[in-house]
Amino acid sequence: MTQERPRRTFAIISHPDAGKTTLTEKLLFLGGGIRDAGTVKGKKSGKFATSDWMEIEKQRGISVTSSVMQLIYNDVQINILDTPGHQDFSEDTYRTLTAVDTAVMVIDSVKGIEAQTLKLFKVCKMRGIPILTFINKLDREGKEPLDLLAEIEEVLEMETYPMNWPIGMGKTLKGIYSRGTNKIEVYDDTHDRVIVDYDEQNFLEDYEKEQFEDELMLLNEAGNEFTQDKVRNGELTPVFFGSALSSFGVQSFLDEFVQHAAPPQPRKASGEMIDPESSTFSGFIFKIQANMNPNHRDRIAFLRVCSGTFTRGMEVMLSRTGKKMKLSQSHSFFASDRETVNDAMPGDIIGLYDSGNFEVGDTIVSGSEPYRYEEMPQFPPEKFAKITAKNALKHKQYHKGMTQLVQEGTIQLYKTPYFEDYIIGAVGELQFQVFEYRMKNEYKVDIEFQHMTHELARWVTGGEVTDGMTDSRKMLVNDQHGRSVLLFENEFALRFFQDKYPDLKLSTGWEML
Numbered sequence: 001m002t003q004e005r006p007r008r009t010f011a012i013i014s015h016p017d018a019g020k021t022t023l024t025e026k027l028l029f030l031g032g033g034i035r036d037a038g039t040v041k042g043k044k045s046g047k048f049a050t051s052d053w054m055e056i057e058k059q060r061g062i063s064v065t066s067s068v069m070q071l072i073y074n075d076v077q078i079n080i081l082d083t084p085g086h087q088d089f090s091e092d093t094y095r096t097l098t099a100v101d102t103a104v105m106v107i108d109s110v111k112g113i114e115a116q117t118l119k120l121f122k123v124c125k126m127r128g129i130p131i132l133t134f135i136n137k138l139d140r141e142g143k144e145p146l147d148l149l150a151e152i153e154e155v156l157e158m159e160t161y162p163m164n165w166p167i168g169m170g171k172t173l174k175g176i177y178s179r180g181t182n183k184i185e186v187y188d189d190t191h192d193r194v195i196v197d198y199d200e201q202n203f204l205e206d207y208e209k210e211q212f213e214d215e216l217m218l219l220n221e222a223g224n225e226f227t228q229d230k231v232r233n234g235e236l237t238p239v240f241f242g243s244a245l246s247s248f249g250v251q252s253f254l255d256e257f258v259q260h261a262a263p264p265q266p267r268k269a270s271g272e273m274i275d276p277e278s279s280t281f282s283g284f285i286f287k288i289q290a291n292m293n294p295n296h297r298d299r300i301a302f303l304r305v306c307s308g309t310f311t312r313g314m315e316v317m318l319s320r321t322g323k324k325m326k327l328s329q330s331h332s333f334f335a336s337d338r339e340t341v342n343d344a345m346p347g348d349i350i351g352l353y354d355s356g357n358f359e360v361g362d363t364i365v366s367g368s369e370p371y372r373y374e375e376m377p378q379f380p381p382e383k384f385a386k387i388t389a390k391n392a393l394k395h396k397q398y399h400k401g402m403t404q405l406v407q408e409g410t411i412q413l414y415k416t417p418y419f420e421d422y423i424i425g426a427v428g429e430l431q432f433q434v435f436e437y438r439m440k441n442e443y444k445v446d447i448e449f450q451h452m453t454h455e456l457a458r459w460v461t462g463g464e465v466t467d468g469m470t471d472s473r474k475m476l477v478n479d480q481h482g483r484s485v486l487l488f489e490n491e492f493a494l495r496f497f498q499d500k501y502p503d504l505k506l507s508t509g510w511e512m513l
């Protein structure tokens with residue numbers, strides 16, 4: 001029986017190597033151990049371990065499956081959703097962010113804000129969820145703390161409020177000062193957590209104290225005011241400094257996280273706000289992990305519980321079709337211990353064993369009112385390829401596979417006007433590989449790829465694109481909803497085009513989310 005502890009559900013947004021894995025491990029350690037849900041590689045789900053699907057993971061040495069981890073801290077259940085990065089960055093990484101209530105942004109103090117962080121940040125910013133910032137690797141010579149704050153404010157257009165402040169950095173790191181408690185967490189090599197009152201400390205040299213006190217005065221006088229409301233709306237980010245590797249500042253961060261992270265919020269569905277406290281169970285599917293066992297065409301649909309209580313065996317309705325289903329019969333669940341989930345609360349993620357009923361973005365409700373949570377956004381792709389079936393005789397399977405995989409959200413589909421050539425778009429290379437693999441294994445179609453040099457998509461939201469305006473380098477295509485989209489090779493080509501046709505309104509897609 002899942003205890004009714006408060007839930008806090010978050011994901012880490014960061015650029016590869018900033019320290020996401022290290023921080024996650026330390027948090028899990030503080031929360032009493034690693035418990036993995038949603039990954040299907042465990043012993044108890046061994047039937048998947050030998051599947052072909054896993055081959056793709058083995059070959060590439062990556063984890064394609066998404067994972068959900070849990071920790072209990074101060075009697076709060078914290079659910080952490082993993083956001084795949086590196087080459088396995090895909091639309092699923094973005095979609096995961098629609099299922100969390102809070103984001104933790106991890107920034108490498110040496111590098112500042114990097115590309116992937118910025119992309120993921122945009123999704124969180126649009127959702128208006130709290131974003132807590134952990135500036136990592138304080139044990140290294142990084143950028144000046146004040147410069148890092150300025151960078152966040154300028155690049156991300158968000159106010160900052162440092163909850164703690166470093167004294168020294170890299171080799172001269174002495175500790176971090178907590179603005180709320182007037183205490184210092186002392187940095188020492190043994191990694192033991194030592195906290196002393198600032199007024200009673202005797203290890204800081206006069207010049208160190210002077211510099212620190214100057215900076216603190218500047219923060220107090222010229223810095224932003226902290227308000228919980230601004231944090232909750234994602235307008236101000238509480239900033240924490242630390243070093244995940246040395247477990248330094250991690251527990252202080254977790255203490256504050258529990259206070260500032262948002263509990264499950266009401267969410268909009270069919271024009272109404274659905275309260276998590278509502279007695280009706282509801283949730284939406286943000287990711288489908290397909291075909292882990294090719295013999296059965298089975299899939300795991302990851303569902304975020306939004307309201308009410310989920311209990312196994314309950315009858316639910318799939319809002320898109322009105323179809324009723326009893327989840328216990330045809331579905332099993334992966335939970336914190338990779339066993340069957342018996343119940344789940346708002347904020348929890350459950351894995352539904354799916355035989356092909358669900359689509360990404362689907363809402364499931366227990367009542368008789370089939371409302372639907374807001375549509376899953378389409379994220380702007382950055383990689384494109386023209387595709388054809390190697391064997392033209394297989395066009396039937398080719399179209400079937402394409403339609404199903406596009407519906408599932410595996411890939412985005414575009415067509416050229418007139419000839420209706422297929423172009424697929426993705427935010428990460430992995431999506432192409434998964435698409436190719438699944439077309440071959442599930443639909444028996446070999447795909448010919450012609451990678452394109454285009455990297456930018458812009459939706460045409462005003463004006464008309466006429467024949468003479470485009471060519472192969474700035475292509476006009478239609479997306480899967482029939483909207484006009486222009487593909488450009490780079491920013492330069494885009495700017496040139498915009499200068500030439502200033503009346504045309506172009507959108508990145510982000511604004512349309």
Ligand code: G4P
Nearest residue numbers: 015016017018019020021022136137138140243244245246
């Ligand atoms: P990621 O998941 O965001 O990609 O980052 P990860 O935690 O794997 O960390 C990336 C690298 O940065 C690792 O080093 C890790 O040890 C290091 N790191 C993480 N936190 C800190 C920190 O607070 N200080 C310092 N100095 N380094 C940190 P690596 O050499 O790439 O891997 P490994 O061989 O240490 O595992």
